[in-house]
Amino acid sequence: MHKLRHLCLATVAKVSTRLKCTEGRPCAPLGSRILTNPDDIFKHNMWDHVQWTEEEVKNAQLKAKENSSVQIPSWEQGTFDTEACHYWDTFYVLHQHKFFKNRNWLLLEFPELLPTDLKSQTGNCHDSSTPNLPQDAALEPNQAAVHLSYPGQRAPFRLLEVGCGVGNSVFPIIRDIKEKGAFLYCCDFSPCAIQLLKGHPDYDDSVCHAFLHDICEEEASLPFPPQSLDVILAVFVLSTIHPDRIQGVVNRLSSYLKCGGYFLFRDYGRFDFTQLRFKKGQCLSENFYTRGNGTRVYFFTKEEIHDLFTKAGLEEVQNMEDRRLQVNRGKKVSMRRVWMQSKFRKPYPLSPC
Ligand SMILES: C[S@@+](CC[C@H](N)C(=O)[O-])C[C@H]1O[C@@H](n2cnc3c(N)ncnc32)[C@H](O)[C@@H]1O
Numbered sequence: 633m634h635k636l637r638h639l640c641l642a643t644v645a646k647v648s649t650r651l652k653c654t655e656g657r658p659c660a661p662l663g664s665r666i667l668t669n670p671d672d673i674f675k676h677n678m679w680d681h682v683q684w685t686e687e688e689v690k691n692a693q694l695k696a697k698e699n700s701s702v703q704i705p706s707w708e709q710g711t712f713d714t715e716a717c718h719y720w721d722t723f724y725v726l727h728q729h730k731f732f733k734n735r736n737w738l739l740l741e742f743p744e745l746l747p748t749d750l751k752s753q754t755g756n757c758h759d760s761s762t763p764n765l766p767q768d769a770a771l772e773p774n775q776a777a778v779h780l781s782y783p784g785q786r787a788p789f790r791l792l793e794v795g796c797g798v799g800n801s802v803f804p805i806i807r808d809i810k811e812k813g814a815f816l817y818c819c820d821f822s823p824c825a826i827q828l829l830k831g832h833p834d835y836d837d838s839v840c841h842a843f844l845h846d847i848c849e850e851e852a853s854l855p856f857p858p859q860s861l862d863v864i865l866a867v868f869v870l871s872t873i874h875p876d877r878i879q880g881v882v883n884r885l886s887s888y889l890k891c892g893g894y895f896l897f898r899d900y901g902r903f904d905f906t907q908l909r910f911k912k913g914q915c916l917s918e919n920f921y922t923r924g925n926g927t928r929v930y931f932f933t934k935e936e937i938h939d940l941f942t943k944a945g946l947e948e949v950q951n952m953e954d955r956r957l958q959v960n961r962g963k964k965v966s967m968r969r970v971w972m973q974s975k976f977r978k979p980y981p982l983s984p985c
Pocket residue numbers: 716720721732735794795796797798799800801819820821822825845846847848849866867868869872873
């Protein structure tokens with residue numbers, strides 16, 4: 633009975649919050665498969681909205697404390713930063729496009745990726761009353777000259793996915809933007825990933841431009857002007873970056889958003905199963921670990937995400953923990969998953985600069 637109570641977190645309040653539509657947009661359903669009877673646990677692979685008991689929270693805190701009690705010495709840590717690109721590239725050489733699954737849920741959870749009316753969403757940050765001005769009108773004269781011509785320039789709606797890997801988010805998006813005239817940029821710092829993505833039969837350079845880019849590189853330029861993007865998408869990428877560098881990355885990327893544009897984010901949450909599974913000696917700093925292959929992962933809280941994006945000048949639209957119970961029916965084991973899902977928007981200035 634006790635078990636049943638904590639599994640059955642399907643509180644009406646939570647579900648009804650989820651079903652509320654934001655600003656006339658379609659609802660973003662996070663799934664409504666609720667485990668009400670513990671005997672049913674192995675009937676499905678995933679259960680939604682799983683509440684944790686106080687005891688489970690305490691156990692998770694203890695496990696994280698224990699596995700971070702031995703940290704990798706700071707003099708050994710630099711390599712994980714300087715060689716980050718190499719570690720990820722080696723990962724893709726090894727796994728090719730077989731590791732991650734296509735994120736087919738993307739447009740359901742993030743309808744902002746493809747609004748029904750592509751033209752009315754975002755605009756020139758200098759004048760909140762005229763959101764549909766040609767984008768170069770938002771630029772200083774010298775910026776406009778540098779970006780006289782760029783891929784996707786004529787598209788009414790432009791998206792960027794950072795850390796796109798081999799395209800597990802790109803291809804579900806491309807499939808849907810084709811008829812809409814939108815344009816997708818996507819970048820990763822792994823040459824192997826970008827090569828695999830561009831070699832995929834569904835890659836289509838009439839609607840997509842994939843390029844090599846390190847989002848931590850402060851001076852590196854992007855192939856479009858500032859304030860030219862309607863949406864930026866970061867799926868399980870910011871967690872791979874050193875926590876001290878994430879703010880700079882979000883600040884820089886946000887400068888490419890138009891006013892009214894969205895930064896959409898999905899990533900690991902604090903005390904996710906994968907965090908608690910780390911062994912002593914894999915911890916770099918609090919809630920930041922390295923895997924055996926040299927890639928790294930950070931586990932976020934809602935508060936950290938709120939601070940990260942609001943400090944970059946964006947306003948919160950959604951910031952939620954997606955807590956689920958993932959079930960391996962073959963092995964009869966269950967895992968408590970915690971993912972963060974957030975949407976932040978660039979506001980229009982109160983008065984034109
Ligand atoms: C966990 S994978 C996620 C890939 C993809 N977003 C997805 O959802 O399948 C993280 C990706 O971020 C990329 N990445 C990590 N740090 C990066 C950086 N500084 N600049 C660009 N890409 C980076 C890695 O190469 C890798 O492809």
